[in-house]
Amino acid sequence: MTYHTMRRRLFGFASSLSLLGALLTTAPYSLDSQAATLPAERTSLGGASQNDAALTRTHSRSLATFWGALDLQPKDAWKRLRASFEWNDQWRADAGHARVQHWIDEYRSNPGNIAEITERARPWLTWIIQQVEARGLPGEIALIPFVESSFDPEARSHFGAAGLWQIMPRTAEALGLRRSNAWDGRLDVVRSTDAALDYIEMQADQWYEGDIELSLAAYNAGAGTVNQALRVAQSQGKVGEYWDLNLPSETMDYVPKLLAIAAIIAEPESYGVKLPDIEGGPAFAQVPVSRRVTLSEAARLAGVSEQRLAELNPGLRAKVAHPGQVDDLLVPMGHAQRLVAALGTSPMNDANGTTDIHVVQRGDTLSSIASRHAVAATDLARWNGLDRPDALQPGQQLTLSGS
CATH class of the missing domain: 3.10.350.10 (LysM domain)
Structure with missing residues (x-):
């Protein structure tokens, strides 16, 4: 199972040598295993412009189309998220089935903890879904903060990563997230979300021919680690997909965790989980x-x-x-x-x-x-x-x- 970016982008690397160095040598975050397995103790806050003549001719049709789009837009954030899932069924017949199922079983053993973490996502979930949708990425990407930080914007790891997306200091600098005694861009959800999604897309296009799963592995372990594992897998005659690679244990679990929580959110009743009501509009x-x-x-x-x-x-x-x-x-x-x-x-x-x-x-x-x-x-x-x-x-x- 792979997902490739819907469109290729050109990046200005002349001024981004530091970012390339960060891509090769570090992951943007490093989350300790305890935090990555749903810590119970962490509980906190819940087309182009028209000319004047065209505007006059199309005004009524434009409003009708817009209101129709609003009527079709899910008013429940969870429904909207489920509608954007693209990996929900593929893993069941894939090489990663057992690894994903293992994490489904782990998560469902403590459904109350899932409810706490999803409640913490309340202020941010709809906005993050919007950003993921705008980039044409699988909806599952909106759940990366669940795996990384339990949706805690102030989460910090003992490796120095911080924020909802657990971005490391060096990567933050390369991505333009400023830090000082008064301000930390890694903790700002709007800016860190944009930076993290840029980072994931850029790695996919730069190193992995648009393969988002490999980019997620590199998000966790660093592109250098993933690229080495990729070369080894290909030398053994394997295709070189995420599921073929021998990676550090945390990275081996990263995509399975993401797919597991997406599977539970897709069918919460089947797993005995009650999700909090979250509006589909901006918070x-x-x-x-x-x-x-x-x-x-x-x-x-x-x-x-x-x-x-x-x-x-x-x-x-x-x-x-x-x-x-x-x-x-x-x-x-x-x-x-x-x-x-x-x-x-x-x-x-x-x-x-x-x-x-x-x-x-x-x-x-x-x-x-x-x-x-x-x-x-x-x-x-x-x-x-x-x-x-x-x-x-x-x-x-x-x-x-x-x-």
């Missing part, structure tokens, strides 16, 4: 930081508890946000406009001070853009006459207001 909005603000002040202005705001912004180690350090604060959905108004800024202002335009970046979705600028996704689609909100293109400019 937070991204509010631009226009001036220095402490978490306590921001919490008071937004009308939420400081603890809740700290849980959504674990990268802020000193509990102070500076415009030069962080672009935005994550705020519970429904409280963003209040904080925007209190800070005297506008959700239509980006970090560079330009107004009412968002330039689409790779991985952006309509909902993620709407969340970042604290506007409704339906309004964003209407203002831009989007016939296909799921077909945004990098470089596309979206207006962020109806004026």
